[in-house]
Amino acid sequence: MRLTHLADYAVVMMTAAARRDASARLSATxxxxxxxxxxxxxxxxxxxxxxxxxxxxxxxxxxxxxxxxPVGEISLADIVEAIEGPIVLTQCADGANHECALDTHCRVKPHMGIVGNAVRGALGAVSLQELAR
Structure with missing residues (x-):
């Protein structure tokens, strides 16, 4: 999994925002x-x-x-999902009906949600407060 430039930029910007005083007003400029x-x-x-x-x-x-x-209540997963959408590793795990040539024989598909949840959990365990240190 690789973040897009937009998700990467959002993490960088949110980290910079987290380093400021909690009452500070932030501008895009x-x-x-x-x-x-x-x-x-x-x-x-x-x-x-x-x-x-x-x-x-x-x-x-x-x-x-x-x-x-508060910065301790915003996670890396929150930021990534705000920009990228839900964290899923394969199209078949996003809940939409995608046509896949392997669908009738695939034994991995039922488990991809578990994998996606594990990745989301790992990203969710990293707070903006930790990133801003």
Missing amino acids: DLAQETGVPLPTAQKLMQQLAAHGLLIGQRGAGGGYALAR
Whole structure:
């Protein structure tokens, strides 16, 4: 499994945000400058992270974004899933009906959910607080 650039950038940005004071307002411009993530990408990612409940946006003077939860309560899995969607290792494990030439003979398919859950659990065990150290 390899993270896409967007998921990688989101982890970098959230880690930078976690290093700031808990009450600090975050802007895409500031995080882009601090992390090297291109500004349009930073803006897009912050909107996605807010849509998934990891950031809270506030409009107006003094507005910006803030972490939606304490850094110890946000996991690496939360960030990856906000950008990538659910963590599954194969198409057949995502719950959708995919056509597969091996489907009628496959003895691994029933177990791929277990594997995906294990990977999600491993990523879920790493908090944003740990990443920000």
